[in-house]
Amino acid sequence: MKQVNLTTPLKEADIAKLRIGQRVLFNGIIYTGRDLAHKRLFELLEEGKELPINLKEQVIYYVGPSPAKPDQVIGSAGPTTSGRMDVYTPELLARGLKGMIGKGKRSPEVINAIKEYKSVYFAAVGGAAALISKSIKSCRVAAYPELGPEAIHELVVENFPAIVVNDILGGDLYEEGKKIYAVK
Amino acid sequence: MLNSFNDAYEEESSITGKDIIKQLIENARIAKSESMPICQDTGYTVIFLEIGQDVYFEGGSLEEAINEGVRKGYSEGYLRKSIVSHPLDRINTGDNTPAVIHTRIVTGDNFKITVVPKGGGSENVSAVKMLKPAQGAEGVMDFVVKTVKEAGPNPCPPIIVGVGIGGTFEKAALLAKESLLRPLGQPSKDDYGVWLEQELLERINKLGIGPQGLGGSITALAVHVNFFPAHIASLPVAVNINCHASRHKKVEL
Numbered sequence: 001m002k003q004v005n006l007t008t009p010l011k012e013a014d015i016a017k018l019r020i021g022q023r024v025l026f027n028g029i030i031y032t033g034r035d036l037a038h039k040r041l042f043e044l045l046e047e048g049k050e051l052p053i054n055l056k057e058q059v060i061y062y063v064g065p066s067p068a069k070p071d072q073v074i075g076s077a078g079p080t081t082s083g084r085m086d087v088y089t090p091e092l093l094a095r096g097l098k099g100m101i102g103k104g105k106r107s108p109e110v111i112n113a114i115k116e117y118k119s120v121y122f123a124a125v126g127g128a129a130a131l132i133s134k135s136i137k138s139c140r141v142a143a144y145p146e147l148g149p150e151a152i153h154e155l156v157v158e159n160f161p162a163i164v165v166n167d168i169l170g171g172d173l174y175e176e177g178k179k180i181y182a183v184k
Numbered sequence: 185m186l187n188s189f190n191d192a193y194e195e196e197s198s199i200t201g202k203d204i205i206k207q208l209i210e211n212a213r214i215a216k217s218e219s220m221p222i223c224q225d226t227g228y229t230v231i232f233l234e235i236g237q238d239v240y241f242e243g244g245s246l247e248e249a250i251n252e253g254v255r256k257g258y259s260e261g262y263l264r265k266s267i268v269s270h271p272l273d274r275i276n277t278g279d280n281t282p283a284v285i286h287t288r289i290v291t292g293d294n295f296k297i298t299v300v301p302k303g304g305g306s307e308n309v310s311a312v313k314m315l316k317p318a319q320g321a322e323g324v325m326d327f328v329v330k331t332v333k334e335a336g337p338n339p340c341p342p343i344i345v346g347v348g349i350g351g352t353f354e355k356a357a358l359l360a361k362e363s364l365l366r367p368l369g370q371p372s373k374d375d376y377g378v379w380l381e382q383e384l385l386e387r388i389n390k391l392g393i394g395p396q397g398l399g400g401s402i403t404a405l406a407v408h409v410n411f412f413p414a415h416i417a418s419l420p421v422a423v424n425i426n427c428h429a430s431r432h433k434k435v436e437l
């Protein structure tokens with residue numbers, strides 16, 4: 001299958017070319033963030049305060065990895081369900097976040113915001129956590145160390161595999177894919 | 185699990201779907217060779233105990249001993265701690281305790297422990313419904329298929345669908361969970377169950393959800409149905425969904 005190489009930070013021109021169903025390989029820095037980190041970022045934005053990381057053109061990966069063994073960069077690190085982040089997402093996209101990696105459907109509000117702010121949502125393979133961890137070359141805590149697996153980590157990745165699910169045209173692979181293979 | 189992935193790879197008609205199943209096979213290989221978790225969500229520790237009535241436990245507390253085992257296992261095994269002490273305060277207990285323990289007293293003098301860590305993604309889309317007896321097998325199938333359809337990509341398909349039919353409200357849920365302990369794809373012992381399992385698997389795989397919900401012909405690898413007698417007024421049905429990262433371990437003492 002055709003694969004697209006993507007280097008972060010994501011540029012508008014790269015995003016504009018992405019279409020649902022394409023397989024991509026990420027290279028560069030991506031940030032982790034799940035429930036509690038999102039809540040904190042959102043609250044800071046509401047209070048008009050500075051964020052601990054600059055979101056511009058960045059990608060957030062929804063993950064809460066298992067602990068690393070002494071000889072590992074990171075433990076198993078597969079995607080978590082993205083829908084729980086939906087309430088916070090449009091605001092982060094408005095502040096320049098360009099990509100999100102997770103698993104599962106997004107709300108209509110998020111799909112609209114993806115279109116409006118010209119960003120993109122990718123799915124990583126849920127449960128392929130050992131495989132994915134192999135593409136993570138370094139990991140350091142970027143904010144909120146007290147949150148443990150929920151802290152914001154900065155990951156350097158090489159050929160991290162994902163699939164485009166929602167693109168700037170408003171396409172949704174979960175809907176389209178199902179239509180093709182459903183048997184009446 | 186691996187055999188089932190290989191069959192699924194052959195049968196899946198979507199290219200993306202095939203590619204995903206290939207990644208899952210490779211994932212299982214890496215997890216095994218590097219002894220790391222298949223999935224980072226190493227679950228709520230659910231424990232099934234079968235205690236022979238002639239077994240006598242001396243000193244201490246069995247429940248405490250089990251929790252101590254969970255504590256050690258999750259820290260020494262580098263597994264993720266995913267339990268919060270209060271469902272509304274949400275402060276992590278830090279050691280994945282307490283376990284959820286189901287106990288059955290049986291005849292004999294054996295003691296059997298089955299450990300079934302259960303991931304949150306697939307547990308969150310599980311459901312129980314009290315149907316009317318008149319709704320019968322059709323009603324049961326509609327509810328099961330609807331539950332899987334609504335779950336869509338969230339439980340990381342391909343999934344295993346556990347169905348409990350009968351008993352009371354809580355019994356149905358337990359039946360569904362217990363059906364997931366059966367070796368993958370081993371058919372029900374009950375003829376009605378065998379039929380229902382096949383029919384449900386076919387209907388579920390016609391939904392087109394596919395691996396990871398990205399479209400395809402393999403949404404479920406298997407459906408397991410367990411029954412229990414029901415009240416004349418009730419037809420309880422529970423659907424417990426398990427992801428492909430289905431893990432159990434049995435020890436007999």
Ligand code: SF4
Nearest residue numbers: 127223303305340427
């Ligand atoms: S549903 Fe299963 S495979 Fe998916 S993230 Fe949860 S535990 Fe892992």
